[in-house]
Amino acid sequence: MSETRNMAQYSPEGLEERWYDRWENAGLFAPDEDLPGAPFVITLPPPNVTGILHMGHCLGNAIQDTLIRWARMRGQPTLWVPGTDHASIATEQVVTRQMAADGIDKRAAGREAFLERAWVWKEKTHSRITQQIRRLGCSLDWKREAFTMDEARNRAVTEAFVRLKEKGLIYRDVYLVNWCPHCLTAISDDEVEYQELQGHYWHLIYPLADGSGQVTVATTRPETMFGDTAVAVHPSDPERSRLIGKTVLLPLTGREIPIIGDHHADPEKGTGFVKITPAHDPNDFQVGRRHDLPQVICMTPEGVMNESAGKFAGLDRYACREAVVAALGDEGLLGKVEAQEHQVGHHDRCGTIIEPYLSRQWFLRMDQLAQPAVKAVADGEVMLYPERWIGVFNNWMTNIRDWCISRQLWWGHRIPVWYCDGCGGEIAAVEAPTACPDCGGEALRRDEDVLDTWFSSWLWTFSPLGWPEATADLKRYHPTSVLVTAADIIFFWVARMMMASYEFLGEKPFGEVLFTGIVRDDDGRKMSKSLGNSPDPIDLIDKYGADALRCSLVMLTPTGQDIFFSEATLEVGRNFCNKIFQATKLVLGTWDEAGLPAREEAPATAPRILDLQKALGAHDWHDDAGAWFTELWEAVFGTPLPANVGDEDLELADRWVLGRLMRTVADYEDAMGRRRLNDASYGVFNFFRHEFCDWYLEAVKSRMRDADARAVAVQVPVLVLGVAYKLLHPVMPFITEELWSWLPPARGFLMVSSLPENAGAETFAADQERFGRVMEIVTVIRNLRNELDVAPGRRGRVLLRVPDPDQVDDLREDAAEITLLSKLEEVTVVCGGDDPAPAGTGVCGTVEVFLLMAGLVDLDKERQRLTKELDKVRGWIKGCEAKLANEKFTANAPAEVVRKQEELLAENRATAETLAQRLMALAEG
Ligand SMILES: [Zn+2]
Ligand SMILES: [Zn+2]
Known part of the structure; x- marks a missing residue:
């Protein structure tokens, strides 16, 4: 048991890094090849190697990790490939400035000296950005990390250039290009x-x-x-x-x-x-x-x-x-x-x-390359979310212009073309030639320019997997599953990746693209370094924890929409973490008191794929809820239920919360399938915070305190916790893994446990409805208590009256539940009869609710309040009557307005009558 459990409030400090190391050391970031399903693969959009993590990265990476963890828990072999980008211009600028600060002119120093310095800088900043990504909890397979300019990727870029050149798609021409007079x-x-x-x-x-x-x-x-x-x-x-x-x-x-x-x-x-x-x-x-x-x-x-x-x-x-x-x-x-x-x-x-500016540059012909990409989107082979981007994509692709791929820079892939001084020939080659194939001359000069950074990034779905070598990874993990990226690089990158993949591999690069929105501040401005309105995500993680940051970003952002971010939104995440923490402490405290067995550290035995339909098929919740529960427990934890639960042990609130849990699982699965990550996580959030904590834990409290009942009773909330951790893990990996490690029946890592799927959304449907009515009645009673200003500690008596004798028995069965949840002394159910007096009254469907005032309320004060209220309503009635008596009004106003006025009068009269009755009831009291 972790010492974390002794904390009064949840604090993620140190805990998150500890879990990240444990996952990594256990090799959980690598795909599990023993699993039978189709692989789920993402290649991380490579951040600039010299950059630092910003809020846009956090949103994109949180979404990717949520998808990756979700797929992993569904039992797919899952691979998320990390990598960084050399960022040609950005890095060149930084290094040039650094040299200038040291009094060194870049051009005077020369290409080699410059590159040497750039590599040193790259090595230094590389660990910074990758450490930051780790802090966020991203479950990337670091053993497969790639860099756009490492040897293998350099080989891929050169190969791509030479192939396209040989095909006649790359040409050199004097052309008008966009020229930066600053960057030259x-x-x-x-x-x-x-x-x-x-x-x-x-x-x-x-x-x-x-x-x-x-x-x-x-x-x-x-x-x-x-x-x-x-x-x-x-x-x-x-x-x-x-x-x-x-x-x-x-x-x-x-x-x-x-x-x-x-x-x-x-x-x-x-x-x-x-x-x-x-x-x-x-x-x-x-x-x-x-x-x-x-x-x-x-x-x-x-x-x-x-x-x-x-x-x-x-x-x-x-x-x-x-x-x-x-x-x-x-x-x-x-x-x-x-x-x-x-x-x-x-x-x-x-x-x-x-x-x-007119200059001599290398160009790539695009129209032919664009065709398969356009077709893929039109055919739905590659899905774009949200769909509004399809039009933008098509428009650009049909008006596509040739791509100027040369840059007059040094930090990048040098163009693999050599010019022969002897015959003026031009040689494009993967390996540096030693002599001119035409004239045999050995005076060869390599092109001075480098390639546009995107010329390496457009190979990014397959170059990290080893292309152009026919590696096992390439065979197994390409095409990838999803690309998650900001929409502003749809042309720079997304469209070009599609072109490259069809050109070099003859297949799509990914099955779908999720475009993320822009992270904006409270005033709607895009967060950026230059505006100074972007917080440092690492500071936020230090303060609130990565879980809170991820949860707030994912839960509050509908797919593809911009997010308005302020630190206050992190409070939502942090409070929720604390809520889960407190609920867990409460439930496990009962578990210990009940003397149920403590957690054993043993490998997980639950299967990695959890199809609830299959697991529970033989045990129908209709006929034997106890057997159904026992089976569910074993499916979720892979360990036997410690205290036997019979059909009669599951009370209304238990069946209700289990039904709601199954519905939540089903809704989650549906939303994740439609890539509505915010709906998926919000659904669990809502279930947990509202239904489980506010209602269920209140309902089960007395049984958890009862020494005879608690061993059996506590198992229901423990099961709910286990399933909720599973559903929440993709978006809040750290706290859920921590709390899972406390759960006595659980084994192994939550991260590689199975996500329940295929749940019966209608499980305990009648009980869901019935407890729903209990909740409504309790809400009416709570409102009456507020209205009548009843002190919280004072219990009271309620009379429920129904018109139909058939309803009486049902309601009597639920009376105990209502009494408990409304903090009452007693609830009586009657059919027909006189109004009890004096009482506060409310209605819930066909059920009339009377909160008896005797001993609860100061009657004089209540009389005064009602009299005042009645005078006010009578004033309104007079106003309405006067208006309707005015012939000018009734003759000239539109019929609709007159009708409204009549309705208002009738409504006010009814209210006055109710108030008068209540006053009379008080008088009798
Ligand atoms: Zn510039
Ligand atoms: Zn030659």
């Missing part, structure tokens, strides 16, 4: 974050070269005019298209550029003329390709104007903007200036405004 690298479309900024539309006047007039173009970026190589109008624009073929003189440079016809120019928008800057705008790039326009680059990679900008060369792009606007104004070539909000792309990693 190309980034993909998906790494661009759009923000609405206040800007301007500047109208620039370009004079016609022949002096016959001018055209006006509108732009948000006047500094790019130095890269203009045409002005476009729509070819069917009746007025302006006349100018096609003429030329304009580009202001401030005098360069002559043509006016062309292209449908990109919208006659309804702006001035109808559009400046075309192929090297600095993605749409213009396309226009330039159509018309074979020159591509004039007017900035350096750092975003500084170059020699194309003439006297503006050397100015930063934004300084140049102001200077150009001023210069055009001076020359009378600046037209209207309109304030305008517009979407500006920023680099999501560093916040710098991206610059569309």
